[in-house]
Structure formats: C-alpha cells, structure tokens
C-alpha cells in the first residue's frame with residue numbers, strides 16, 4: 195500500500211475543488227486533488243450550455259470551457275499541486291488522521307493530510323416505481339456523460355422525468371445530440387427550472403406534462419417504454435394513464451450532497467431540506483466543526499457552479515491561512531460580497547434560509563485543540 | 564458504433580476519444596476508443612445489459628456513470644465487480660457479463 199502526504203487534501207476536482215486547490219496553492223500550500231472520475235472538472239465537463247451566474251465566475255461561458263479556465267489557473271501553481279484522477283477517497287480514520295483511497299479498481303493507498311477540503315459534489319436521486327432497475331433508466335448525469343463527454347448516443351427516444359433546470363437543460367442537450375424527447379413529466383403543478391430553458395424545448399415541440407409522473411417502466415431486459423400517470427392536487431393518481439414508447443427513461447429528480455467523509459470525520463451535520471440533504475455546519479471560513487475540515491460547493495448544499503467556485507476559494511484561502519501561510523485575508527470579505535450578490539433576491543431566498551440553519555459565527559473552544 | 568455525428572456546439576475534437584482499439588464482450592469482438600469508460604464503449608456498441616443480479620436474476624445496466632451506484636459491475640480480464648463506468652478501456656480487454664456476485668480467481672490472489 196502506498197503512502198502519500200500533503201498539506202491539504204482536496205476531495206473532488208469539480209469547480210469547488212479546483213477553485214479551492216488553486217487558491218491554496220497560490221499561497222504556497224502543497225495541495226493534492228483526488229478525483230474519482232477520469233478527468234477533472236466535475237459537472238462542468240458535461241455542460242454544453244452557457245452558464246448563468248455571475249461575471250466573476252464566468253457566466254455566459256459554456257460549462258466545459260469554464261473547466262478549461264480553472265485548469266489553466268491551476269497550471270500557474272503547478273509545482274504545488276498534485277492531481278490523482280480515477281481515484282476515490284473511501285474513508286477517514288480520525289485516530290490516525292489518515293484517509294484511505296482507491297485508485298482504479300485494485301490499488302489502495304493511505305493519504306496523510308494536515309487539512310482537508312471536501313468538495314465531493316452531489317449524487318443523483320432515484321424515485322421508486324416498478325422496473326426502475328431496468329437498463330435504460332439512467333440518471334441525467336449518466337446521459338450527459340454518454341453524449342457530451344464521449345459523443346455516444348444515449349438512445350433513440352427519451353422520457354425525461356423532472357422539469358427542474360437539469361431536466362430541461364438535458365432535454366435540450368438530447369435534442370442537440372439528435373435524440374428525440376418524447377415528453378418531460380413533472381409531478382409539481384409548475385415548472386421548477388428557469389423559464390428560458392422550458393421555452394426552448396417547448397418551441398421544439400416537446401410536451402412538458404405538469405402534474406404527471408412515471409408509473410412504471412416497461413420492458414423485459416431493457417427499457418422499451420413507460421407508463422405515465424396524471425396526479426391530482428394531493429399527488430394521488432387520477433387514474434388517467436398513458437403508455438409511451440421510449441428506450442431511455444432519464445431521471446432528473448434532484449441531487450443530494452455527498453458528505454460521507456465529513457460524517458466520518460465527526461463534523462457536526464444537519465439535515466436541511468433547503469440545501470437538499472445532510473450537510474455540515476460551517477462558519478464564515480467554510481470550516482466545519484472538525485478544525486481540520488473545510489467543505490465547499492454542492493457538498494455543502496445543492497446550489498450552482500458560481501457559488502461553488504467562490505466557496506471553494508474561501509475554503510482554500512482559509513485552509514492555507516490555518517497552516518500559517520502568508521495569505522491575503524482581505525480577500526475573504528471580497529468573496530463574501532460575491533456570494534451575497536449571487537444569493538440575493540427572490541431566487542436566493544431558499545438557499546439563504548438553508549444556510550441560516552447551519553451557519554455558525556464561531557465554534558466553541560475545543561479541549562482537544 | 565452509435566456515435567453522435569453532428570452537434571451544434573461540440574465538434575468531434577471535444578469528445579474524449581483516444582485511439583481506436585479492439586476488445587471483446589462475452590467473446591464477441593468490438594471496437595471502442597482507448598480511455599473511454601468500458602460501459603460507455605459497450606453502449607456505443609448497442610450493449611446495455613452489464614450484469615445479472617444474484618438472486619432475482621434481474622438485468623442491470625448503468626445508472627450513475629460516476630462510480631457511485633455499483634449497477635455497472637462486470638468481469639474484466641477475469642476480475643469481478645469492476646465499476647465499468649469509471650474504468651478506462653484498453654486494447655484487448657476481455658469484458659464479460661457478470662452473473663451473480665462474481666468470483667475472484669483464488670490462484671491470482673495467492674500469487675500476489
């Protein structure tokens with residue numbers, strides 16, 4: 195078993211992790227980024243559309259190009275950054291302050307880090323229905339990986355479940371890839387995503403069926419179709435059903451923060467519906483109740499890439515500071531101004547309410563130092 | 564292979580495709596691109612069933628494509644339970660449908 199040591203371990207190489215690594219490395223910290231995917235960039239590499247968000251965080255640029263920008267920024271401090279792809283952080287042993295990781299399928303290692311920034315993003319949810327395990331029932335992320343990263347056609351005709359931003363955007367991306375979208379079904383009485391995205395696919399003739407959900411997937415060994423059903427005000431089936439042909443059922447029913455490592459590290463966690471799941475309590479530095487752990491991005495609550503990048507910078511800056519490196523702490527106020535700006539107004543109200551529940555002004559003094 | 568031919572935003576150079584290589588799936592020879600995940604390469608060849616569950620014998624394909632759900636386990640070069648959605652394809656790989664839990668080759672383990 196190999197042993198590796200580093201100043202700061204960054205778990206996850208998406209926009210949050212890359213920003214954290216870049217920030218910390220720019221002040222001289224030795225950083226190791228561990229990413230389980232075959233490339234860096236997280237969700238960004240799968241996104242072909244122009245991003246919303248703030249100017250400072252490259253709004254208007256296509257997702258996969260934002261990943262390139264972050265990677266070139268990392269290059270500037272290359273001497274301080276080590277990257278391991280196709281490697282998953284699998285556990286943390288607090289007694290030894292050691293992480294375990296698995297590279298590929300059969301090679302294991304120990305990582306000793308003084309500090310850790312967990313930016314592990316999110317995982318997709320699935321909803322229960324008969325045959326939801328049939329091949330062809332795919333997460334939206336999987337469909338995006340197939341078509342946008344590797345250029346493989348995911349199917350001929352897709353039923354999209356969920357009309358939030360992800361469901362709408364992926365529907366449009368499917369059409370760009372030449373795939374037919376049979377319909378988008380949404381259990382809620384209104385579209386969850388931005389109106390522009392809905393308008394785009396409606397214009398192309400795709401029906402968005404509100405108050406509808408999937409009843410079951412149809413098929414013997416693979417998906418051959420789906421039965422969809424109408425729902426009433428109380429989300430109970432009205433009895434109206436429709437069978438449609440499709441070879442892919444794409445699930446875009448939400449994400450949950452990935453936080454297992456933080457739980458293992460004993461960070462104080464709380465279930466916050468507004469942030470879509472179990473997340474760590476954090477202070478202004480994005481530090482958790484375990485003084486060696488920071489967190490940033492979707493792992494701290496499902497939000498968006500702009501905020502993930504700023505949170506990553508905050509975590510990187512403060513983790514470097516905690517190592518005694520000469521950092522520009524005035525940056526912290528600047529980053530918070532950007533975050534407040536991103537979370538302002540009606541759209542940000544849910545996120546703000548969620549963060550209020552896990553934000554701590556300061557941690558009580560710890561006896562074990 | 565079922566590949567995207569034309570795209571309004573992405574051109575072929577955007578797709579992560581290494582050298583064209585050959586591999587086998589349950590003994591059948593197939594083409595794929597080196598470095599792309601095995602599961603993606605199979606999908607491009609129209610293969611969507613990767614394993615069969617131990618008790619109910621249900622077919623499984625992939626679901627998350629990020630190595631988190633274990634839906635895509637297959638036997639690769641004799642090694643069972645390989646997450647094919649995050650394992651890169653190499654020339655000459657022997658990929659097989661996994662039936663049940665999969666068995667590790669005891670001799671291989673002893674010789675390590």
Ligand SMILES: Cc1cc2nc3c(=O)[nH]c(=O)nc-3n(C[C@H](O)[C@H](O)[C@H](O)COP(=O)(O)OP(=O)(O)OC[C@H]3O[C@@H](n4cnc5c(N)ncnc54)[C@H](O)[C@@H]3O)c2cc1C
Pocket residue numbers: 205206207208209210211228229230231235236237238241244245246247281282283284313314315316359360363364452490491492493497498499500501502629
């Ligand atoms: C379809 C879609 C459209 C979107 N559109 C926009 C948009 O227009 N504007 C916008 O601002 N945002 C958008 N977003 C949201 C944005 O992509 C995410 O909020 C952002 O990627 C979160 O960044 P992150 O770094 O926290 O997580 P991720 O990008 O998910 O990265 C986390 C990384 O951590 C890795 N990882 C996880 N666990 C481990 C482990 N144990 N060991 C090693 N590595 C691990 C994962 O493989 C992943 O690469 C969109 C998302 C989707 C799905």
Ligand code: FES
Pocket residue numbers: 624625626627628629630631632633634635636646647648649
């Ligand atoms: S598809 Fe989920 S682990 Fe491979």
